[in-house]
Every structure is written in C-alpha cells, then in structure tokens.
Amino acid sequence: MSRKKLATVWLDGCSGCHMSFLDMDERLIELAAKAELVYSPLVDHKEFPPDVDVTLVEGAVSSEEDLHKIQTIRARTKCLVSLGDCAVTANVPGMRNPFPVIEVYDRAYRENTTLDPGEPNEVVPRLLPHARPVHEVVTVDVFVPGCPPSAGVIYEAVTALLEGKHPDLSAKTRFGA
Amino acid sequence: MTQTGDIKTLKLDGRDVSARADETILQIARQNGIFIPTMCELEGLSSPGACRLCLVEVKGSSKLMPACLTHAEEGMEVTTGSERLVNYRRMIVELFFTERNHVCSVCVSNGNCELQSLAQKVGLTHVHFPYRFPGEQVDASHGRFIADHNRCILCTRCVRVCDEIEGAHTWDVMGRGIQSHVVTDLHEPWGASASCTGCGKCVQVCPTGALFEKGRSVAEMHKRRQFLPYLTLMREGRE
Ligand code: SF4
Ligand code: SF4
Ligand code: SF4
Numbered sequence: 090m091s092r093k094k095l096a097t098v099w100l101d102g103c104s105g106c107h108m109s110f111l112d113m114d115e116r117l118i119e120l121a122a123k124a125e126l127v128y129s130p131l132v133d134h135k136e137f138p139p140d141v142d143v144t145l146v147e148g149a150v151s152s153e154e155d156l157h158k159i160q161t162i163r164a165r166t167k168c169l170v171s172l173g174d175c176a177v178t179a180n181v182p183g184m185r186n187p188f189p190v191i192e193v194y195d196r197a198y199r200e201n202t203t204l205d206p207g208e209p210n211e212v213v214p215r216l217l218p219h220a221r222p223v224h225e226v227v228t229v230d231v232f233v234p235g236c237p238p239s240a241g242v243i244y245e246a247v248t249a250l251l252e253g254k255h256p257d258l259s260a261k262t263r264f265g266a
Numbered sequence: 267m268t269q270t271g272d273i274k275t276l277k278l279d280g281r282d283v284s285a286r287a288d289e290t291i292l293q294i295a296r297q298n299g300i301f302i303p304t305m306c307e308l309e310g311l312s313s314p315g316a317c318r319l320c321l322v323e324v325k326g327s328s329k330l331m332p333a334c335l336t337h338a339e340e341g342m343e344v345t346t347g348s349e350r351l352v353n354y355r356r357m358i359v360e361l362f363f364t365e366r367n368h369v370c371s372v373c374v375s376n377g378n379c380e381l382q383s384l385a386q387k388v389g390l391t392h393v394h395f396p397y398r399f400p401g402e403q404v405d406a407s408h409g410r411f412i413a414d415h416n417r418c419i420l421c422t423r424c425v426r427v428c429d430e431i432e433g434a435h436t437w438d439v440m441g442r443g444i445q446s447h448v449v450t451d452l453h454e455p456w457g458a459s460a461s462c463t464g465c466g467k468c469v470q471v472c473p474t475g476a477l478f479e480k481g482r483s484v485a486e487m488h489k490r491r492q493f494l495p496y497l498t499l500m501r502e503g504r505e
C-alpha cells in the first residue's frame with residue numbers, strides 16, 4: 090500500500106494540539122506505516138508540498154502570514170482538518186478580538202516595554218483585525234474540537250481520514266475538552 | 267390544583283401517551299424518556315418561552331410550539347425530533363455561541379456547563395455563523411459572586427429565581443434585541459445592590475459560567491440546584 094501524505098501546521102495556537110498529537114506515542118509508529126509526514130513543525134521541510142491527502146491545522150488565523158499560509162495549504166490539501174478549539178472557534182487567541190488591534194499592540198509592545206517600545210515592523214507578521222476560526226477563511230472538511238483534543242481522538246480522526254472515512258467525533262470530544 | 271378526572275390522551279412521536287391537562291408537552295416528554303432540549307426552562311420556576319430550543323411540531327398547526335408552554339390536549343399529535351426541528355435547534359445553539367464570547371477551555375464552568383453539554387448533545391462540532399466577539403463587561407463588585415456577561419445567554423433564570431423564589435428582584439433585563447443585558451438593580455454594580463440578599467440562588471441556577479462564585483478557577487464551578495425543587499415543594503404544600 091502506498092503511503093498517504095499527511096501534514097500538520099501551526100497557526101495561532103499554543104502548540105498544545107501538536108503536543109497531544111505526539112501523545113499518540115507508539116501509535117505514531119503505526120501511523121508512520123500508513124502515512125508520510127510531508128510537512129509539520131515536527132519535521133524539517135521548508136515548503137508545503139502539493140497533493141497532500143490530510144492536513145491537520147492547529148490554531149486560529151490571526152496574522153497576515155497565517156492567512157497566506159492557510160490559503161496555500163487549502164489549495165494543496167485534499168482533506169483539511171481544523172484540529173482543536175483555536176482552529177475551530179478562535180478560542181484563546183480570539184480573546185483579543187473584542188479589543189482594537191492597536192490596543193493589543195499597545196499592551197504588548199508599548200505599555201510593557203522599556204527598551205525601544207513600538208510595533209515590530211519586520212520578522213513578526215502583522216496581526217489581522219480579528220483572530221478567526223479557520224473555516225471563516227477557507228473551506229474546512231473536518232472539525233475536531235477540544236483544547237487540546239485527546240491523543241485518542243486525534244488517532245481516531247487521522248486513521249479514519251487516511252482510510253478515506255469521515256470520523257464521527259461529536260460524542261468523544263467537545264469545545265473545551 | 268389537579269382534577270384527576272381530566273386525563274388527556276395524545277401521541278408523542280407516534281407513541282400513545284396519557285397526561286393531565288395541566289401538564290406541558292415538555293413534562294410529558296420527560297416522563298416518557300423523550301429528550302427535548304431546553305435552556306430557559308427550569309423546573310420550579312415559571313417558563314418565559316424565551317430560548318425556543320424546545321419547539322415541537324403539532325399536527326394541524328403551521329406554527330411551531332414551545333413544549334415548555336404548550337399543554338396537553340385530547341388527540342394532539344406531537345413530533346419532537348423532525349429534521350426541521352433538529353436543524354433549528356442546532357442553529358439556536360450556534361447562535362448562543364456567536365452572540366457573546368464563549369471560551370470553554372478557560373471558563374469556570376468548563377465541564378459543568380449546560381450550554382457546552384447541549385452543544386455536544388446536538389452534535390455540534392463547529393459554528394456556521396460568524397462570531398461577533400462583542401466587548402462585554404465582567405462585574406466583580408459583589409463580595410462573593412461574579413457576573414461575566416461574556417458567558418450570558420439571556421435565559422433569564424437568574425431574573426426569575428431572584429423574583430419568584432428569593433423575592434428580591436435584584437435582576438432584570440435591560441435593552442432590546444442584541445443590546446439586551448441582565449442588570450442588577452437599576453443597572454448598578456452588583457456589589458452596590460440594596461436589594462440583593464447574597465443568597466446565591468441566581469448563581470446556582472445559571473446554566474453557564476456567566477454567574478459564579480469568587481475564587482473558582484477554570485472548570486471549578488459546579489452549580490448546586492437541590493434547593494429549588496425543595497423550596498417549590500414546601501411552598502406548594504403550604505397553599
Ligand atoms: S486548542 Fe488548546 S491546546 Fe490546541 S492550540 Fe489552542 S489552546 Fe493550545
Ligand atoms: S459558559 Fe459554557 S459554553 Fe460558555 S465558555 Fe463557559 S463552558 Fe463554554
Ligand atoms: S446570567 Fe446566567 S442565569 Fe442570568 S440570564 Fe445570563 S445565562 Fe441566564
């Protein structure tokens with residue numbers, strides 16, 4: 090059996106969903122037999138490749154860079170999965186949304202800085218007005234709520250998707266789980 | 267209160283059931299193990315019919331009826347779980363999530379919240395409507411309790427328990443439509459309220475993390491409601 094192409098991406102999230110992914114422990118070896126991890130913060134590929142079968146997205150879409158990334162990823166992915174509450178609801182990164190971006194910058198880069206206060210104008214990507222759930226920006230095929238979803242839930246979702254099945258996870262995970 | 271002779275026979279999801287004329291479709295459904303989602307209704311308080319989660323279809327009527335306010339009638343045929351109803355219910359639950367700011371992972375009620383568990387029960391894995399992300403206030407002026415309007419779904423249980431059971435009527439609703447908010451006294455800080463007795467009944471009946479006890483952190487707020495059926499029973503006995 091030829092291995093499927095699996096990718097994971099890290100947008101505006103705490104990396105907890107990726108930690109939960111790693112918590113699959115020995116099941117990762119079993120997954121490695123079924124899929125090749127072609128792009129991920131966990132491996133060293135610089136370019137998101139074309140024709141990826143399943144991509145797990147951690148995090149909300151919060152910056153110009155996130156927006157650019159997710160659009161490319163969507164175009165190159167067959168099945169896009171919102172993994173975790175940040176991707177599904179904007180969750181914790183979305184807690185800045187009631188405030189104007191300028192106030193967020195003020196709090197982070199002016200009020201609490203003594204050395205060279207001011208908004209960063211290089212390297213750090215510009216924030217969008219709101220951190221948004223992924224599906225408000227591009228089409229998402231599967232939703233896995235949870236903060237983070239447990240390793241068991243991720244395993245069930247990924248194995249089903251690699252077999253081309255649509256997992257029913259509503260009884261097993263929820264917002265905040 | 268009850269005329270024992272006045273028994274109605276009706277059909278609930280095709281099943282023949284009998285009920286007293288003063289019983290609601292919701293009560294009858296519960297007695298027969300049929301789940302109808304609810305949010306504003308709470309046994310022991312009056313029902314305002316506000317949340318519309320409990321809507322059911324009644325044969326011969328083009329309108330949907332709130333099960334919590336519709337009484338049994340002879341020969342009635344009620345459907346509680348049609349595709350149309352299931353869709354409407356999911357939409358209502360989704361709108362609760364978009365109207366304010368619900369961040370379950372950091373909420374005092376995470377794991378013990380009626381809205382959160384209802385979302386799971388209706389199979390919600392994401393919300394189709396755009397989130398509003400409104401700027402909402404947190405009132406921590408009371409000595410023992412906090413009101414976090416980010417988590418309020420305007421069910422008005424707090425308003426009713428305070429008025430109908432405690433008799434203080436500290437809570438009420440101010441504004442209309444999307445501007446509606448629950449307020450204490452004449453929209454004064456809760457801690458400055460002259461009418462609040464500090465009984466905490468509002469906190470205990472609140473279905474979400476909107477009202478909670480000070481000192482509770484994430485997932486630490488468990489609501490205790492045992493007092494409500496007890497108090498209602500004692501009062502009915504007195505009438
Ligand atoms: S959903 Fe939770 S665990 Fe995952 S990135 Fe967001 S905050 Fe972290
Ligand atoms: S009130 Fe309930 S639904 Fe809202 S954030 Fe808290 S746990 Fe989640
Ligand atoms: S504060 Fe709680 S009980 Fe009162 S209306 Fe809001 S959600 Fe309902």
Ligand code: FES
Pocket residue numbers: 303304305306307314315316317318319320321332333334335
């Ligand atoms: S429970 Fe019937 S309208 Fe809210």
